[in-house]
Amino acid sequence: MTKKILLAGAALLSLGVASAAQAGPTVDAIRQKGFIQCGSNTGLAGFGNPDSAGNWKGLDVDYCRAYAAAVLGDASKVRFTPLSAQQRFTALQSGEVDVLARNTTATLTRDTSLGLEFAPVNFYDGQGFMVQKSLNVTSAKQLAGATVCVQPGTTTELNLADFFRANNMQFTPVVIESQDEVVSAYFSGRCDVYTTDASGLAGTRASVAPKPEDHVILPELISKEPLAPAVRQGDPQWKDIVTWVHYAMLEAEEKGITQANVDQMMTSADPTVQRILGVTGEMGKALGLDNKWAYNVIKAVGNYGEVFERNVGAQTPLRLERGLNALWTKGGLQYGQPVR
Amino acid sequence: MAETGTAPGATPVARPPALAVGPLGWLRTNLFSSWGNTLLTLLILWGLWRVVPPLFDWLVTSSLVNVASSQECRGAGGACWAFVAEKWRFIIFGTYPADEQWRPSLAVALIIGMMLFSTWRGAWRPWLGLVWLGGTAVVLALLWGGFLGMTYVSNELWGGLPLTLLLTVIGLGAAFPLAVLLALGRRSDLPAVKAICVGFIELVRGVPLISILFMASVMFPLFMPAGVTVDKLLRAQIGLILFAAAYQAEVVRGGLQAIPKGQYEAADSLGLSYWQKMRKIILPQALALVIPPMVNTFISFLKDTSLVIIIGLFDLLSAAKAALTDPAWRGFYKEAYLFAGLIYFFFCFFMSRYSQRLEVELNRSRRR
Known part of the structure; x- marks a missing residue:
């Protein structure tokens, strides 16, 4: 009897310890249901639109895939909720979606009175x-x-x-x-x-x-129209993940890690690359994720430059220039904070 | 005398003047009977000559069906049917997984089949309701899947024609009984029942459909405890049902008021209860009377379902609009709207023609 109680106590204790090391309630809920619910546009060319087969395509859409890759290790585990402009904030506040990646301009009032948290800007428009x-x-x-x-x-x-x-x-x-x-x-x-x-x-x-x-x-x-993904207030860990997925994609571009060469890069001697890809360090653990979180993101959608070029870049019908969205090293505003 | 002596049958038949009969005569009486009509005819002919050839050229002669890329279409002067060829699947089935396309196809076929079956008067038995209930359940099961090897498809992926038809059929089907009850309630002698029915009808009719949908999609979730979400499609569907019920109730009430008082009194004098009186005497007459306005509300309801785009559901029209946001195929508005418009027209025209036939059949006793 005492043995059973002890065992149960130990189990409880280990549960408590495990959950303390884990991410916040949003991530727990995402892990439990097995997919990320992403608020997307009802149709904006290059940013979020269904293609002829009904699959979602676009820059914002790829960010949702990246979050799924980071949290669940599988970029396909994302469901899209198309949201109209009027409906988008309520959907996020009520918990209908986990993250809003829908070309939303970050402004002061949205950040404060609407109860949103904006992640770093993934597209500078104007x-x-x-x-x-x-x-x-x-x-x-x-x-x-x-x-x-x-x-x-x-x-x-x-x-x-x-x-x-x-x-x-x-x-x-x-x-x-x-x-x-x-x-x-x-x-x-x-x-x-x-x-x-x-x-x-x-x-x-x-x-x-x-x-x-x-x-x-x-x-x-x-x-200025800084377009940024947004999450609900009150879950700093989920916001951290959404933030650092973006920075990791920028860092990857800066370091030349691409979707194609990410596997070779695992053996790179560059300590920054090693930290990003989880070869050394505990970057993923610090976010409450697997250490290969950024590897999964880059493997699934590529670095920021690849996402940009694939959806809105020079080879697409939209033919947008990088402009403000170039890396800071190339005269743009995209400045990834160091993953370390 | 020789002439006058001939038999009447042998009189040479004098033909009427050439301008009074035949095609020329028809033209003269119908198109050129006065100088005013002549002027109108010429104006219309001129208008047709200006409109029809360019339209035909745009629709057929200069149109493109097979192109390598949308770029080819942009230089051409005609319609780009290649857009429809590329996007018809998306417009009709929305974001439903392409590999499972047979399921929404079958669903649409089932719904159309049930509609056609219901037009046959031999099927007008109480079991027809069960057929619809069962059929709708099969359609829903087919779309959801998750059994018999069919993958589960969550209803936020449903779209296009199946979604439009489902919203319409379930909306009208559920609203109709509610509408009859509301109409009866509004004419009831019980003050509480009457007040509730009048209040509901006036409240719902007093606001636009779009605000009901907003209420269902934007306000409602805020009232719910955190973490509890009711399915978006279900919320929209309930909003649509309430809206349709309020409008149909007023149509039914019109029919109830048109029945002469003698019918009510005759039923009462036979000793029928309230429900017997309504079911056997009043409603059959009243409902037959209100077919034209009822079909009117049906048709406008079918088209109103396209408002669900404001809550992010891709019905037929919204899917056509979303198809236009594909970077490669932007700007082909005319083709997209024509295609969606044709599908809507097919359903609305069918309803309208059928109601005309039904009206003739059911109101035979009233025709003079």
Whole structure:
């Protein structure tokens, strides 16, 4: 009898110890159900959209796969909940999704009053201008007197007015509600300039324009749109995982670890590479994960550069430049904190 | 005298003037009877000449079906049916796993089969309800799977036509009995029952469907204890049922009010109970009367189900929109909407024609 009680006590104790070393409630729940529930876009080209076979594709989507690879060791163990813009925050707050990777701009009020925690920015966007090449414009500062196509009711419209006022220029807005119509108005020559987020401009030019080479996207960005994955407040360990998956993907790119060479890299002599891939050190344990967490991520989706190029990069119909999203070593803003 | 002496049968038949009969006569009486009509005819002909050839050219002559990539379509002046060829599977079945496509196909076939079967009046027996109940259960089981070697497919992956039809069929099927009860309740002499029914109908009819869906998808989870989530599809379905019930209840009430008071009194004088009176005398007449407005609500409900996109479900229309977000196939709006529109038209037109036939058959006694 005493032996049984002792055994039970030992079992309880070991359980307690085990759970103390484990990750927070979100990760426990994910392990228990066996998949990550990821809030995705209902359809945004290059970031989260279903392909012809109904499989989710995109930059944000690959992040969800990466989280699954890190936590469960299997990138396919993720389910997507397409969320509309209005619904996305409630879905995260109510626990319907574990993480929201849905091109959401990180802002102060969302971080505080909506009870979200933003992970590092996985895509830096900003509002830009596209003009007809025949106008011979090379800078937004030369747009005085231009006719500008813009969608109403968004910060886009306000940023546009601010920019022209700040630079003391006149412009004629052509305000059109629907996205399709505003685009076709621009391409039919109704206005000289079309303004929206830079990624949207590039995508529109590459895939909708009758002749993409007739249009130029000007270098200036007039607003900041840092798009970041978000999690619920109150589970710091889950937030850590979401954060460090991103940094690991950046570190991997910096160190030249790719989906293709990750197995060879396991034998690399570089101590940083060894730490990232879990050959040495206890990086995974510190996050409450397997030490091969980053190896699994890179094996499944590749490093940040690969994810970018596969979904929105130069070889895709969207043909986006790395720009702000280049590594800090190449003049961009993507700066991975050290995995050590 | 020779002429007048001939028999009447031998009179040479004088043909009417060429302008009064035949195709020319038809043209004259129908299209060119006055200068105003002539002008209208010419205007319409001119309009057709301006519209039809370019439309035909866009739809058929210049359209592209087989292309290597979407880039080929962009330069062409015609419709890009290659878009539909590439995306029809996604538009019709949404994100349902492609390997298991036979399951939603069979589900759609079953639902259409049940609809056709129900149009046969010989099937109008109490067991028809059981057929629908069983059929719907089979459809749901087929879509969910998880037995007999079929993999489990969670319902957030359902989409396209099966989802639209399921939402419609379950929505209307569950709403109809509720609507009859609500209509009876609204005309009831019991104050409590009446107040509840009036309150429900006015409340639900007083807000747009989109706000009911928002309530179901955005507000409802916040009221639940943390960690408890009710399935998204179920929430949307219940919202749709309540909405449909409120509208149908008013349609049924219209029918109840159209039945002459004598019918109620005759039933009472026969000593029938309330439910007997309703079931055997009043409702059969009332429901036959309200077929046109009822089908009207059915058709608009089928199309209203496309609002479920706001809660992230890919019904037929939303799937067509999502197909347009594929980076390689952006911008083919006309083709996508035409394709989705054709499918909607097929179902709505079928309902409309059938209701017309039904109306003639059921209201034979009233025709003069």
